[in-house]
Structures are given as structure tokens and as C-alpha cells.
Amino acid sequence: MLPNWLRPHRPRPLLLLIGTYRERLPHVSGQADGVYVLLLERGSLTPLVRSPLHAVPQLRAALNPSWLCCWRDAAGQLFAYVADERTDHGLLFAASVDEHTGELTQLGPPVSAGGAGTCHCAVAPGGRHLLAANYGSGMVIAVERHADGSLGRCASLVQLPPKGVLVNTPIGKCELFIRFPRVNAARQEGAHAHQVLFTPRRPTSHAREGEEAYTVCVPDLGSDVVWALEYEPTASDVLRPSAATAFHGGVLDGGGPRHMALHPDPRVHVAYVAYELTSQVASYAVDPVTGQLTGGPLPPGPVCVLDDTGSIAKTELSAAFGAEGAATRARCGKLVQRPSGGAACCSDADTSVAAIRVSPTGSHVFVSSRVVNGDGAISAISLDEKGRLIPPSACAPVCVASSCGLIPRDFCLTTQVGEGGARSLVALVANQDSGTIFAVPVAGGRKARKVAEIPTPVCLSLAPDKERPCARSRSSPLMVTAAAVASGALITIFVVRAFRAWKQ
Numbered sequence: 067m068l069p070n071w072l073r074p075h076r077p078r079p080l081l082l083l084i085g086t087y088r089e090r091l092p093h094v095s096g097q098a099d100g101v102y103v104l105l106l107e108r109g110s111l112t113p114l115v116r117s118p119l120h121a122v123p124q125l126r127a128a129l130n131p132s133w134l135c136c137w138r139d140a141a142g143q144l145f146a147y148v149a150d151e152r153t154d155h156g157l158l159f160a161a162s163v164d165e166h167t168g169e170l171t172q173l174g175p176p177v178s179a180g181g182a183g184t185c186h187c188a189v190a191p192g193g194r195h196l197l198a199a200n201y202g203s204g205m206v207i208a209v210e211r212h213a214d215g216s217l218g219r220c221a222s223l224v225q226l227p228p229k230g231v232l233v234n235t236p237i238g239k240c241e242l243f244i245r246f247p248r249v250n251a252a253r254q255e256g257a258h259a260h261q262v263l264f265t266p267r268r269p270t271s272h273a274r275e276g277e278e279a280y281t282v283c284v285p286d287l288g289s290d291v292v293w294a295l296e297y298e299p300t301a302s303d304v305l306r307p308s309a310a311t312a313f314h315g316g317v318l319d320g321g322g323p324r325h326m327a328l329h330p331d332p333r334v335h336v337a338y339v340a341y342e343l344t345s346q347v348a349s350y351a352v353d354p355v356t357g358q359l360t361g362g363p364l365p366p367g368p369v370c371v372l373d374d375t376g377s378i379a380k381t382e383l384s385a386a387f388g389a390e391g392a393a394t395r396a397r398c399g400k401l402v403q404r405p406s407g408g409a410a411c412c413s414d415a416d417t418s419v420a421a422i423r424v425s426p427t428g429s430h431v432f433v434s435s436r437v438v439n440g441d442g443a444i445s446a447i448s449l450d451e452k453g454r455l456i457p458p459s460a461c462a463p464v465c466v467a468s469s470c471g472l473i474p475r476d477f478c479l480t481t482q483v484g485e486g487g488a489r490s491l492v493a494l495v496a497n498q499d500s501g502t503i504f505a506v507p508v509a510g511g512r513k514a515r516k517v518a519e520i521p522t523p524v525c526l527s528l529a530p531d532k533e534r535p536c537a538r539s540r541s542s543p544l545m546v547t548a549a550a551v552a553s554g555a556l557i558t559i560f561v562v563r564a565f566r567a568w569k570q
Contacts, residue, residue: 079114080106080480081165083146084496084503085134085525086123091153094498098521100126101134101148103168104503106517109483111492111505113518117167121518124170128159136163136529137189144529145215146170147196149179149187156184156200158209160217163529174216180207180223186261191280194299195221197262199284204257206284206295208304221304226257227289228307242310244289249320250343253414258288261325264297265337267357281308281357285323287342289313292323294358311359312339312350317368317411321346327422327431328352329453336364336453338431340422345371345412347422347433347447349455366457370411371419371433371445371464421476425491425508428453432493432508434474442474443467444493444506470504470514471497475524477506484512496523 082104087096100123105114113120125131125148133149144165150157156179161170183202190197195208196217204226210218227244248254262282269279282295282305292312295305312323321341329336335352337359348363412418417437424431428449435443446465448456456462469477475498482492482505493506494517503517503526 077108078165080108080111081136081144081163081168081529082106082478082494082503083134083136083163083527083529084520084523085131085148085476085527086520087130087132087151087522087524089130091130094522094524096130096522097501098523099123100128101131101146101170102520102523103170104518104520105168109481111480111482111494111515111517119168121520125159125161125172127172127176128157131159131525133184133186133525134527135188136527137193138530138532139193139215142532143215145173146527147187147189147217149184149198150176151184151201153182153202155179155182156198156202158184158187158196158198158217160196160211160215162215165529173214177209177217178220180220181205186259188262188264190297190299191264191278192299195297195304197282197297197305199259199262201258201260201287204259204286204288206259206262206282206305208297224295224305224307226259226284226286226293227291227310228293231293231307231310242291242313244291246288248288248290250322250414253322253343254288254290254320256288257286259293260285260287260323263326263328263337265328265352265357266354267296268355279357283311283326283337283357283359285326285339287322287324290319290321290323292326292339292359294356309356309358312348312363318344318346318348318363320344321368321411322414324419325422327424329449330424330426330428331453334428334453338422338424338455340419340433341368342418342420343414345414345417345419345435347371347419347431347455349431349453364454366455368411369447369455369458369464371447372412372417372435372437372443372466420474423477423479423493424449425479430508431455432477432479434469434477434495436473436475436498441471442469442495442497444469444474444477444495444508446508465508467506467508468514469495469497469506470516471495471500471502473498473500476526478526478528479508480528482507482512494526494528496520496526498522498524 084102086098089096128150130151131148132151144163146161148159157176159176160173181200181203185201187198206224208222264280267281280297284293294309296308322343324342346368348368350359353360421434430446477493477495506514
């Protein structure tokens with residue numbers, strides 16, 4: 067038997083955490099029973115079923131764990147944080163994660179999320195706080211996070227829309243007053259915080275030396291605003307409302323900002339906002355000093371991810387489905403939208419967008435669409451070198467792929483390795499009403515494949531990899547040379563012993 071140091075290295079599997087619903091609510095028919103964990107083989111994305119906890123519900127005390135996020139501390143320990151979306155009063159759960167088995171161990175009792183309909187949470191950079199957005203009550207909360215990963219007391223609570231926030235107008239800055247209901251009276255009867263997203267900014271004068279500062283961007287579906295909250299972890303009140311951004315009339319009025327994503331290149335200061343109620347995406351410049359969205363949408367303005375009726379134009383089907391039948395090809399083929407010029411918008415009676423992601427290279431922004439009475443879609447909008455949306459045209463259409471299921475509530479991007487080592491970008495899609503997780507190629511050339519069946523999947527979170535320390539920065543040249551000499555000597559001894567044993 068080969069010693070451990072000579073055995074071929076097997077990469078650690080991908081860990082995929084899945085949020086769900088248990089309750090039957092007006093917008094979802096929950097059938098699950100907690101949080102589910104899948105271990106996936108890297109490259110092929112094939113589920114590994116060796117763990118007894120594979121696809122078994124965990125953290126069953128959470129009624130509707132509709133959002134979760136993973137966090138790895140400086141020591142490499144992995145934690146999971148869950149937003150339990152309850153209609154009366156939301157809860158936040160903390161758990162440690164065993165990366166070998168996928169087991170979740172709850173850390174202490176759940177803490178109050180400060181409001182109703184908790185729909186999103188994120189750990190603050192540095193790990194001192196967990197922030198959460200409450201859709202039902204329109205509130206944002208920051209709770210303390212302890213060194214062992216557990217959660218503590220409430221550190222700050224902000225009610226939207228906050229009072230005294232200024233907005234730029236043609237006649238100068240004035241206080242913003244929002245009247246409800248807004249354009250979409252059924253969905254915009256009040257403030258609805260939908261996400262918390264951190265953007266870096268310059269520290270203020272009273273920040274501690276060396277302390278990083280961040281702005282929290284909060285898309286508010288009910289107010290048609292992306293609120294900016296200053297986050298300072300050592301302040302007495304860690305969250306302070308500072309500005310109302312992305313507040314514009316015209317084509318985006320009644321759009322209902324749901325989620326945001328940042329360009330992956332830190333030199334490109336651009337954010338992308340998905341408008342749920344009109345199925346539009348707009349890009350905004352991010353001020354590196356304040357961390358806020360600045361001005362109106364960048365050219366070419368908002369782009370509709372589907373056509374103006376919410377239907378999907380099936381103008382191109384992938385030939386990869388072969389003889390599997392026309393029905394299957396029509397459901398899971400590659401689809402391309404007719405160029406709309408970016409001026410159209412959809413009604414949420416036909417379709418509504420959900421998740422938004424940017425490719426690791428910054429070449430495309432991807433959005434999932436929940437189409438009424440039909441399979442959903444994953445749309446890809448091209449970006450230029452400055453991170454701006456490229457206007458849809460015959461040469462650069464919005465490419466649309468079927469999600470292969472009903473109501474694609476969330477998706478995450480990862481790499482799939484095929485035959486011959488060819489790598490391709492795929493979206494792992496959670497189809498809420500179909501109870502399926504599909505791997506959908508977003509760059510073409512491959513066939514969509516079912517990964518697993520999970521009841522009412524609505525959130526996907528891939529565990530981040532451990533950061534490997536750089537040998538150049540942590541070790542001196544002498545240490546590196548000594549290690550290389552020692553390794554060579556051990557290999558030589560092993561080979562000599564093996565040769566002698568073979569001759570005997």
C-alpha cells in the first residue's frame with residue numbers, strides 16, 4: 067500500500083446547502099422539512115451518496131429556511147446561517163458544518179430577526195455581525211456573531227423607509243418621501259427589504275485605524291429604492307441610513323428591485339439590479355468613496371431579460387438532445403430571445419425575475435425568470451470591458467436557456483468538467499415548484515442534467531473553498547529548499563526499498 071503522501075490527491079467534494087419551505091403560503095406550497103445538504107463530485111457535479119446525511123433534512127427546527135449563506139472563518143471552520151421566513155416573526159439560525167459528512171450542528175438557540183418574512187441574510191466582512199432583511203415588515207437587522215459562530219444580541223435595527231434620507235433631484239438634494247401604494251399596488255403597498263449586499267467604501271474619520279468600512283445596499287421592492295446603510299462594526303449603532311439610490315421614475319417606476327450583484331473585478335465599480343416586477347436588469351456605477359450607487363442606470367439603460375409578453379422565443383434548440391424527443395428538446399433546449407432593444411418590460415402576471423449572478427470573468431450577467439404556467443428561464447446578458455450592459459441586438463441577443471422546471475427561485479454558478487477535460491460554466495438551478503435541482507449549461511454545447519430531487523428548493527449556497535497559504539509569503543527560501551531536499555530524499559529511499567523488495 068502506498069503511503070498517504072504518495073497517493074493521488076482526490077479533491078474535496080463540493081458542498082451544496084439548500085434552503086426550502088415547509089409551510090403552505092400564498093406564494094409557495096411548502097413540502098420540505100428543513101435544510102438539505104448535497105455532496106457533489108467536483109467537475110462532474112455528480113451527487114456522492116456515501117454520507118448518511120445525503121439529501122436528509124437537517125435543522126428541522128427552522129420552519130421555512132428560505133435563505134442561507136456559508137461563512138468560513140480565519141481558521142478554516144465552515145459555518146452556515148439560516149433565515150427562517152415566518153409570517154409573524156422571523157428567526158436566524160447558526161450551525162457548524164462538517165465538510166466530510168455534510169452534517170449541520172446547531173449552535174445555540176435561534177435569535178430574533180427583528181421582523182416578519184425574513185428573506186435574506188449575509189455575514190458582514192470580518193465576521194462580527196450577521197445582517198438580515200425582513201421582507202414582510204421592511205426592516206434590516208444586524209445581530210452579533212460570536213467567535214464560536216453562534217449568534218448574540220441585536221446590534222442595530224433599521225425600519226424602511228428611513229426618515230431624513232436625502233435624494234438628488236433636478237433642484238438639488240431634498241428629503242425623500244415615499245407614498246404607498248406605488249405603481250404596482252398589489253405588491254408595493256409598503257416597504258419590502260429583499261437583500262443585504264456589502265460594498266466597500268472609504269472609512270469615516272471616527273473609524274478605528276486600519277478598520278475596513280462598508281456600505282450595505284438594500285433593494286426595497288416596495289419602495290422602488292436601493293437604500294444605502296453605513297456599516298461600522300465598532301460603532302454604538304452599527305447601521306446608519308445614509309442615502310436613497312437607484313430611485314428613478316419612467317421605465318423603472320414600479321420595477322420592484324429584488325436582488326443585486328457586483329462585478330467580480332474590484333477595478334470595475336459596477337452593480338447590477340434585478341427588477342422583479344418588470345423583468346428588467348439595470349447597471350449602476352458604484353462610488354468607491356461612499357459605496358453607494360450613483361446617478362441613473364448606465365447606458366444603454368434597463369434591459370428586459372425576456373420579450374415584452376414574458377414568453378420565451380424558441381428560435382434555437384440545442385442539438386445535444388438527439389433522439390430524446392421534441393417535447394424534451396422544447397423544454398430543456400437552448401433558447402434565444404428576439405432582440406428587444408432594451409425598451410420593453412414584462413408584467414409580473416406573466417413572469418418575474420428572481421436571482422441575479424455575474425460570471426466569474428465578468429463577461430455576462432445571469433438572471434432567473436419565473437414564467438407563469440411554464441418552465442422558467444436563465445437569461446444571459448453580455449457585458450462590455452467596462453462592465454456595462456451590451457444593448458440586445460441581432461449580433462448580441464439576450465441568450466435564454468430553460469431552467470428545466472417550474473419557478474427557478476435561485477441558482478449558483480460553478481464549473482463542470484466534461485470529457486477530455488473541457489470546462490464549461492453551468493448554473494445549478496433550484497426549481498421551486500418542480501422539486502428539482504438542475505445543472506443548466508449557460509455557455510451552450512452541453513445538455514442540461516438533473517442533479518437531485520429536493521422538495522421545494524428555493525435557495526442554493528455553495529460552501530467556499532479553503533484559502534491555501536502562499537508558500538512565498540509564509541516561508542523563507544531556505545525553508546522551501548530544505549523541504550524540497552527532504553521530499554526528494556524520501557522519494558529516493560522509497561524507490562530503493564521497492565526495487566530491493568522486487569529483486570528478492
